[in-house]
Every structure is written in C-alpha cells, then in structure tokens.
Amino acid sequence: MSGMSTWESMRTRIHAQLERQTGAGVAEWNERIAAAGLADEPALRAWLSERGVGGYPQMLLVYEAFGYPDFLLATxxxxxxxxxxxxxxxxxxxxxxxxxxxxxxxxxxxxxxxxxxxxxxxxxxxxxxxxxxxxxxxxxxxxxxxxxxxxxxxxxxxxxxxxxxxxxxxxxxxxxxxxxxxxxxxxxxx
CATH class of the missing domain: 3.30.1460 (Yope Regulator; Chain: A,)
Structure with missing residues (x-):
C-alpha cells in the first residue's frame, strides 16, 4: 500500500499553513513556546489561541511540545x-x-x-x-x-x-x- 499517505504528508501541509497564517515556522514557534514555559497542554492551547493559532496548526504545535501519539508516527x-x-x-x-x-x-x-x-x-x-x-x-x-x-x-x-x-x-x-x-x-x- 505504498500509495497511501499518512500523518507526515499532512504535517508538511500544516507546517506551510502555520507559516502562511502567522509568518513564523514551526521552529520559531517551538522557541516561543519553550520561552513561555507552559507546563501543560491546556495552558499551551490557551496561549496559542490568544495568539491566533488554532485548528491544525495548534494541534501540530501541541504535538511538537508534548510528543506525537504513536499512531501518528506509524507508516x-x-x-x-x-x-x-x-x-x-x-x-x-x-x-x-x-x-x-x-x-x-x-x-x-x-x-x-x-x-x-x-x-x-x-x-x-x-x-x-x-x-x-x-x-x-x-x-x-x-x-x-x-x-x-x-x-x-x-x-x-x-x-x-x-x-x-x-x-x-x-x-x-x-x-x-x-x-x-x-x-x-x-x-x-x-
């Protein structure tokens, strides 16, 4: 089934969407998140929402900060x-x-x-x-x-x-x- 796509192709699209919507890429957002010192997922989601980051880009940044579920890493x-x-x-x-x-x-x-x-x-x-x-x-x-x-x-x-x-x-x-x-x-x- 090598013709099927998984999370990785979606992740690439979300990276581009995040940069298009905010002017900053994942690496820059990861630095901002680390500097903010947010302790848990609800706090991060609220912080991102305050900055206009929602939907898939928000989900991606939450995964970046707290880890990806195993099924998203599977082929x-x-x-x-x-x-x-x-x-x-x-x-x-x-x-x-x-x-x-x-x-x-x-x-x-x-x-x-x-x-x-x-x-x-x-x-x-x-x-x-x-x-x-x-x-x-x-x-x-x-x-x-x-x-x-x-x-x-x-x-x-x-x-x-x-x-x-x-x-x-x-x-x-x-x-x-x-x-x-x-x-x-x-x-x-x-």
Whole structure:
C-alpha cells in the first residue's frame, strides 16, 4: 500500500499553513513556546489561541511540545495492518475498495488509526473501516441522498460528513452497485 499517505504528508501541509497564517515556522514557534514555559497542554492551547493559532496548526504545535501519539508516527502500511490484524479475512475487501478508488482521477488514500479516507482533489468522499470482525463499511459522503436499498445511515464511522454506508461482509458485496455509489460520491465531492 505504498500509495497511501499518512500523518507526515499532512504535517508538511500544516507546517506551510502555520507559516502562511502567522509568518513564523514551526521552529520559531517551538522557541516561543519553550520561552513561555507552559507546563501543560491546556495552558499551551490557551496561549496559542490568544495568539491566533488554532485548528491544525495548534494541534501540530501541541504535538511538537508534548510528543506525537504513536499512531501518528506509524507508516500507512502499519496503520492498515493494525486495522486488519485480528480480521485478516476482511483485508481483501479493503484492498479491492482501495484499488477501485485508486482508479479515480486525483484520489489520495489517507491512512488513519481506525479507518482509511478516500480523498478527491477537493475533499474526503469516502472512508473504508473494518467496523466489526465480520464487516467492512464503505462510508460515503452523499449529501441529500437518503438511505435506500443497501445504502444505510452512517453513524460515527470516520468523520461527520460521511452520511451513508454500504456494509461489505464478502467480496461479492463489492459489486457494480457498490462501485457505482463510490463513483457517485467521488463525483459529488470533486
């Protein structure tokens, strides 16, 4: 799965965002933080907020000061292997979904700790998550589309923008209909 991106690529984008928004890079902010002598994360977050640093740049600087979680230091392969370690029979379903998504123009595959995001050039349009020991969910961002047929309501499987999912418990569940919904989500979010 070497075509997947992880935290490192996101970190690079956040570095650039921080510098664009504040005029100072991570090294300079780290020096400012050290000089401020802040003892804990809440104090650092408040201090950064007072200086107009929020969102991802704030998160990055907190990690810089207090350490990165292990899952952010893992490779994409390590993250995905961890998701399917106790359910290897589901891995072929995951691999097939990722292969199908990789065939869409400009799609980036982003591994997370508990799921994998499928991102169009514009935004996340789907996620793949081993939800149970016997099912992978293909979560789809399809605003305005109601649950119907195999499309069921998606509750807390990734990010809040994923509103529908297709349960996949066998390879033959990833059929023309499922792939058509995947393409439709891609097109709606490109």
């Amino acid at each position: 994409a392969d390590e993250l995905v292997d961890g998701q399917y370690a106790d359910r290897p029979e589901l891995r072929p379903i995951f691999d097939a979904v990722v292969a199908a998504a990789s065939g869409l123009d400009g799609v980036t595959i982003q591994a997370r700790k508990t799921y994998v995001s499928l991102v169009s050039p514009r935004r996340t349009f789907a996620i793949v998550k081993a939800t149970t020991r016997s099912r992978v969910d293909l979560g789809l961002r399809l605003p305005g589309v109601a649950p119907q047929g195999r499309l069921v309501d998606a509750r807390s499987i990734g990010n809040d923008n994923i509103n529908l999912r297709i349960p996949l418990s066998a390879m033959d569940n990833l059929d023309g209909e499922a792939l058509s919904w995947l393409r439709r989500a891609y097109e709606a979010n490109s």
